[in-house]
Amino acid sequence: MSSIVPGPQKKLEQEIDAARSGAKPLQPSDLNTSAPPQEELTGLDDWPESLRSAVEAEHARVVALATNRRRTADRVLPDVVHGLDQLLDEIADRLQSQKPGLFGKSSAQADADDDIADLLGIPTDELTSPGRGEHRAALRTIKQLRSQLKELETSHEHSKLTRLVTFVVRLAVVTDSAPESTATLAPIALDRYAKSSPDTQWDWPFDQKLDFWKQTRTTLTPNT
Known part of the structure; x- marks a missing residue:
């Protein structure tokens, strides 16, 4: 039967x-x-709350898009926007607390910045010591990114949001794990994004980005 x-x-x-x-x-x-x-998601227990929340929200959005649940992705989008906005606030705070000094970096710090710049996708020939003008420009770019986030909250342009997530989370991971590099490298990274410089990570799947973010934190904070 x-x-x-x-x-x-x-x-x-x-x-x-x-x-x-x-x-x-x-x-x-x-x-x-x-x-x-x-x-x-696993392996995020020791991450700052702001970073973990942003990554978890992005994961939910990516999964919804991958399974053709656009409405769900649209509902999650504000959580991603809020998470990125908070990360940009923290990056701006680090920039404000590390205004360019009058003296150059030590050779040891310069070598360390070279290694970290590679994690941010900054070519070695673009490495400079940003001055006060570049510092102010970086803060203006952060304001522009926050304005873009507000627009995305209503326009629901997921592809554009993916690029912002890729950039902001990576920069937040680096500046949180190696805050001493913020004044030197964040202005360069922000300038590259503002100029739409090529970034291979834009096309990476979420899992690959997550592995990279985890590995970056492990590399820069080996004792955590």
């Missing part, structure tokens, strides 16, 4: 009936049979 397996709609009705009768609690996933279970 063959058994009849209920279809998705019938199964959903049965789940709701069971929940109403108290026989079985209704889970959020029961309401959307097409939504895959959300994979929990």
